[in-house]
Amino acid sequence: MKKSLFLAACLSVTFSSTYAGTVKIYAAASLSNALNDIKKLYAKQHPKTDVVAVFGASSALAKQIEAGASSDLFFSADLDWMNYLIKKQFIHHNRAKPVLFNQLVVISPKNLNITFKPQSDFNVAQAFKGHLCTGQMESVPAGKYAKQSLTKLNWLAQLKGRIVGTDDVRSALAFVERGECELGIVYRTDALISQKVKIIGAFPADSHHPIIYPIALTKQGEKNAEAIQFEQFVKSSPQAKSIFQKYGFRMN
Numbered sequence: 001m002k003k004s005l006f007l008a009a010c011l012s013v014t015f016s017s018t019y020a021g022t023v024k025i026y027a028a029a030s031l032s033n034a035l036n037d038i039k040k041l042y043a044k045q046h047p048k049t050d051v052v053a054v055f056g057a058s059s060a061l062a063k064q065i066e067a068g069a070s071s072d073l074f075f076s077a078d079l080d081w082m083n084y085l086i087k088k089q090f091i092h093h094n095r096a097k098p099v100l101f102n103q104l105v106v107i108s109p110k111n112l113n114i115t116f117k118p119q120s121d122f123n124v125a126q127a128f129k130g131h132l133c134t135g136q137m138e139s140v141p142a143g144k145y146a147k148q149s150l151t152k153l154n155w156l157a158q159l160k161g162r163i164v165g166t167d168d169v170r171s172a173l174a175f176v177e178r179g180e181c182e183l184g185i186v187y188r189t190d191a192l193i194s195q196k197v198k199i200i201g202a203f204p205a206d207s208h209h210p211i212i213y214p215i216a217l218t219k220q221g222e223k224n225a226e227a228i229q230f231e232q233f234v235k236s237s238p239q240a241k242s243i244f245q246k247y248g249f250r251m252n
Contacts, residue, residue, distance in 0.1 A: 021226035022050045024070055026061040028077035028141065028213065029168040030102070030187050034247045035075070038240050042233055049226045057168035059139035065090055065218065072221030073231055075213065077102075077169075077187075078141035082214045091216045099235055100213035101250040103188040103205075104145050107197040109179050116183075116201035118153065125158040133172040133181035136165035141211075142172065146185040148208035173197065187211065189248040213249075 027035055032055045039051045054061065054071075058081040065071050066088055074091065076082045079098075085091045108114045114128045135143030143165055150156040166172045169186050176184035177196040184197070191199045215234060221227040234240050241251055 021048070021224065022052060023072050023221075023224065023227045023230045024052045024054065025073040025075060025230070026054045026056075026065060026069070026071045027073075027075035028058045028061075029055050029170040030077055030142070030190055031055070031075055031213070032170070033193055034189075034244050034249065035234075037243045037246075038234060041239055041243070042230060046226075046229070049230065051230060057135060057140040059136075059141070060167070070220065071218050072224050072227035073215060073217055075099075075215045075234075076141070077211070077213055078144065078209070079212055079214060080144070081141070082216060085216075085218075090218055092219065092222070095222075096214045096216040097235065098212045098214045098252045100244060100252065102211040102213070102248075104142075104149060104185060104203045104208055104211060105188045105191055105199045106201045106203070107173070107176055107184045107186055107191045107194075108182055108200050109176060110196060110198050112182060114182065114200055118149075118201055118203055118207070120153045120155075122153075123158070124153075124155045125162075128182040131162050131164045131181045132159060132183040132185065133164045133166055133175040134185035135169050135172055136167070137163070138165075140165070140168055142169035142186060145208040145211060149185075149203040152207040153203075192248045 035053055042051060058076040058078060062081040062084050065085060082096045086093050106116050134146040137143040137147040164181055169190055172184050173186050173190045173194060175181040177194055191197055217227060217231055
């Protein structure tokens with residue numbers, strides 16, 4: 001018994017000396033590549049801080065935080081879900097800052113030749129066979145932006161029964177990569193990371209709400225010095241800016 005207690009104490013000391021603190025960030029799926037790169041860079045500069053990232057649809061992440069999930073930072077793919085957590089009083093209203101911007105594009109598998117014109121007189125329903133994938137249109141930010149554009153172009157009724165709503169934007173990308181959907185509506189940054197799809201068009205910026213990514217400390221995160229420091233690094237450092245730009249994001 002004494003030996004096992006001694007080992008446990010040693011392990012505890014080893015762990016605490018390895019990590020001075022943990023930062024947990026809940027971030028939109030479309031940020032996963034860029035944030036993972038930023039995490040690696042940050043770990044080299046701050047080896048005693050353990051940054052844990054949870055990626056998914058902003059809608060699902062906001063609901064998890066509301067349900068009591070431990071989170072220091074929320075990095076959303078739209079303003080709506082950030083405002084949701086502000087209204088629910090998990091985030092102070094003056095904490096949320098827009099950091100990034102993105103573009104909404106249409107993709108297809110590389111082996112297909114599908115014509116696309118973002119004009120209301122274009123018959124999108126006849127331009128492709130099968131299904132179109134995007135995020136769930138009532139909740140996932142990419143799907144909400146897609147619905148706005150499809151409505152603006154009067155295409156939503158044409159595509160009734162052919163739209164597949166996925167749990168997040170990366171799932172929509174995966175469906176198109178596998179050829180299960182001939183078209184996908186995703187962010188430009190998602191399309192750029194894939195070797196299996198191509199961008200065949202972009203929606204006009206005025207066909208949907210601006211694609212803005214705000215970041216904010218949660219009320220829990222405001223008490224975490226490491227979280228405050230990591231947020232500043234993500235928002236303000238030249239290194240983070242360079243990584244975001246490499247993946248195709250525009251900075252605020």
